[in-house]
Each structure stands twice: as C-alpha cells, then as structure tokens.
Amino acid sequence: MQLINPQDIQNRIDQLTGQDLFIHLELTTGAYANHLDSTRHPASAFISNAGIRYTHGSISGTGPYRVGLKTEQGWVYAEGLTHVDETETERLIMAGHDSQGKLVVALQLSRDKFE
Amino acid sequence: MKPKQAGHQRILVVLPHPDDESFVASGTLAKYIEGGAIVTFACLTLGEMGRNMGIPPFANRVTLPAIRKLELEASCKAIGIQDLRMLGFHDKMIEFEDKELLDAQIMALVKELNPSLVITFYPGFSVHPDHDATGAAVIRTIGKLPSAERPLVYCSAFASNHEQMIGKADVTIDVTAFLDRKMASIQAHRSQFQAAELVGNRELSDEEIRMRFGTEQFWTYRFDNSHE
Numbered sequence: 454m455q456l457i458n459p460q461d462i463q464n465r466i467d468q469l470t471g472q473d474l475f476i477h478l479e480l481t482t483g484a485y486a487n488h489l490d491s492t493r494h495p496a497s498a499f500i501s502n503a504g505i506r507y508t509h510g511s512i513s514g515t516g517p518y519r520v521g522l523k524t525e526q527g528w529v530y531a532e533g534l535t536h537v538d539e540t541e542t543e544r545l546i547m548a549g550h551d552s553q554g555k556l557v558v559a560l561q562l563s564r565d566k567f568e
Numbered sequence: 569m570k571p572k573q574a575g576h577q578r579i580l581v582v583l584p585h586p587d588d589e590s591f592v593a594s595g596t597l598a599k600y601i602e603g604g605a606i607v608t609f610a611c612l613t614l615g616e617m618g619r620n621m622g623i624p625p626f627a628n629r630v631t632l633p634a635i636r637k638l639e640l641e642a643s644c645k646a647i648g649i650q651d652l653r654m655l656g657f658h659d660k661m662i663e664f665e666d667k668e669l670l671d672a673q674i675m676a677l678v679k680e681l682n683p684s685l686v687i688t689f690y691p692g693f694s695v696h697p698d699h700d701a702t703g704a705a706v707i708r709t710i711g712k713l714p715s716a717e718r719p720l721v722y723c724s725a726f727a728s729n730h731e732q733m734i735g736k737a738d739v740t741i742d743v744t745a746f747l748d749r750k751m752a753s754i755q756a757h758r759s760q761f762q763a764a765e766l767v768g769n770r771e772l773s774d775e776e777i778r779m780r781f782g783t784e785q786f787w788t789y790r791f792d793n794s795h796e
Contacts (some may be wrong), residue, residue, distance in 0.1 A: 454625045473768040477629060483619050484660075484696040486729065489765060497660075499617070538628050546628050548621070553764050557628050567630065 454536040454548065459512045462537060465545050466510040476505040477561040478531060499559075501523055502566050505529065517549055520560055531560040546547070576600050577698055579607045580683035580719070581649075582674060582706050584698040585615040586640035587757040591766075592724040593687050594647045594753040595743025596784045600685075601648040602746075608681055610674070611640060612702055615760075617659040623769050632759070634668045639757045646752035653677070663701035665766040668710070674709040683719050686710065690723035690787055693730040705787060712725040715793050722786035738787035751777060 465501035479499035486495040507529070514532075522529040533549035544565075549558035561567065579600055583589055589597070589609055597607050617635040624752060627635050644652045658664060667766065678686070689703035703723060710718050745748060754761050758762055762769040772780070 454621070454628055468765065479617075479629070481617075481619060486697075488695045491728075536625055536628070538630065541630075544630070546630050548625070550621065550625055550626050554625060555621040555763070556617070556620065556621055556625075556629075561629060568633070 455539040479559040533558040576705040581609045584612040590753040594749040594750040598746040612661040620760040626742040631732040642756035643753040654665035662698040690725035
C-alpha cells in the first residue's frame with residue numbers, strides 16, 4: 454500500500470465514472486474497541502459487492518482524504534482514507550489506517566465482483 | 569479421569585481466526601505434539617476482515633485472505649501442527665451463520681478424528697463475537713454427544729469480567745520450554761503481530777516474553793448432564 458496521491462486517485466475515479474461497478478465500503482472501530490478502552494463505543498459496518506454506478510466522483514481534503522461518489526439516486530461517502538494499492542491497475546483499492554496502522558475505513562471499486 | 573484423557577494422542581482445535589492458535593494454545597500444542605499427539609486445527613475463517621495490515625501496511629481487504637492463509641500455514645508449521653483445515657467461513661459473520669451448517673462441520677470433525685481433547689473459546693467470555701460464536705458452536709455440538717463419548721473441552725477466556733463469572737482457570741500449562749515455537753507462531757502472522765496490543769513493533773526481552781507468554785490457561789467446560 455502507498456500513501457494516497459489525490460491527483461492520481463482523481464484520475465482513477467474519473468476512469469470508472471458511468472460504469473457498472475461493485476463496491477466494498479467499510480468502517481470499523483474493531484471488535485476490541487470496548488475491551489481495550491471501556492469508554493469507546495464499538496461500531497462497524499460493511500457492505501460488500503453492492504452494485505453501483507456513479508455519475509461523478511471526487512477526492513477532497515489534505516489527508517486523510519474524503520471521497521464522494523454521486524449516483525443517480527444518492528451518494529456514497531468515505532472519510533479517513535490514507536492508502537491506495539498501487540499495484541492495482543483496473544480496480545481502485547483504498548483504505549484508511551489509524552496511528553497504530555489499523556484499518557478503520559475501506560473504499561473499493563471494481564468492474565468485477567470482489568472475491 | 570477417563571483413560572482416553574490421560575495422554576491426548578488426538579487433539580482438535582476449533583478457533584475462528586488465524587493467530588488465535590498462537591495466543592490461545594501454541595505452547596500447549598507444541599508440548600503435546602512433542603509428546604506424540606496429532607493435532608488438527610480447524611480455523612473457521614481467514615481473518616479477512618481484520619484491521620491489522622502490517623506496519624507499514626502491506627495488505628488490504630483484497631489481498632488479505634491470501635496473505636493470512638500463508639501466515640496461518642507458517643504458524644502451524646512453527647508449532648508442529650500436522651493437520652490444518654480451513655473451513656472457509658466469512659470473518660465477523662460466525663454469529664450470523666446457519667447454526668446447522670456450522671455445527672454439522674464441527675460434528676463431522678469430531679466423528680472423524682475422535683479427539684480426547686478439544687480446545688476452543690469459552691462462549692460469552694472471549695470478547696470477539698466470532699470467538700464467542702465459535703465456542704458456542706463447539707459446546708452445542710459436543711453437548712449433543714452422550715456424556716461418556718464427550719472429549720474433554722478446554723476453553724480460553726479473556727473478557728474483563730471472566731474471573732468473576734467463571735472463576736479462575738482450572739488448567740494452567742507452563743510453556744516456557746516451548747516459547748521459541750510459540751514466538752515463531754506469533755511472528756508467522758506478519759500482518760498482525762506488530763499491533764500494539766499483541767507484541768508491538770519493538771523487540772521484547774526474554775523476561776518480557778516469559779512473563780507475557782510463559783503460561784497458557786484454560787477452563788475445562790462443565791457440561792450440564794442433568795437431562796441424562
């Protein structure tokens with residue numbers, strides 16, 4: 454994984470605009486959040502392999518970054534993105550890692566279903 | 569004690585995530601394996617929804633399952649586990665799985681292997697929902713067997729309130745003689761072990777390793793036999 458270069462991400466978001474895609478969107482504090490610190494509220498959600506087509510999308514912020522994707526019917530939003538898989542050419546695989554290196558958010562787009 | 573429980577020649581470990589085996593039972597398993605035991609580890613998921621991606625991160629949601637699979641194989645090799653079964657359930661979803669499907673797979677392993685000892689998580693006292701659901705499935709499954717046919721079940725527990733609720737562990741195993749294998753098992757999980765709450769990314773001293781990892785504790789599950 455490489456740190457996000459927003460211009461590169463913008464180009465890749467543009468390349469995927471208007472296509473039928475699969476999305477994986479996830480946000481998590483982790484299953485141990487409350488065990489390690491009882492004041493923390495454990496919360497996680499993910500949606501895997503939902504179909505999506507966006508009319509336009511963009512990356513914003515100075516890092517960690519935000520991404521918004523506008524669809525025909527609504528929006529997809531993710532905040533806290535820090536890293537991208539630089540080896541992926543067709544898919545856009547982004548993640549946000551906290552100060553301990555743990556994943557807190559993931560936003561992934563692909564023309565093919567995720568395994 | 570039943571005669572078949574004396575030696576433990578055949579042990580079944582049922583845990584949901586790659587690295588659970590390292591922290592729960594790697595020293596105990598290495599010890600039994602040295603004594604001639606054959607160990608089967610049924611790992612329910614590949615930990616593919618885990619948050620640790622290495623420091624700095626070298627994995628992501630897409631690459632994690634294959635990476636965790638290789639790490640799991642390396643960990644089992646370090647411990648000496650002869651038989652690894654990856655059951656292919658989805659990480660984080662064990663509590664939502666079809667219970668009949670889950671229990672049937674565990675029962676098939678118990679029938680096939682006829683273990684004298686089964687190691688799992690103590691349901692309700694193991695923090696992660698997958699841990700609790702895995703332990704519950706094992707207890708449900710083995711509870712269906714007539715009491716004379718049940719293997720001994722050792723459970724691991726670490727919830728904050730566990731000692732108040734279930735008392736102190738009745739089984740404490742000194743694994744200091746097997747710490748090299750235990751640490752090799754932990755470090756085989758390259759994407760995970762550097763996490764602050766696990767080992768952290770600095771070298772631990774021998775004394776720290778002995779203090780933190782030198783014993784493994786279990787609660788022997790007491791099945792309710794009142795209906796028999």
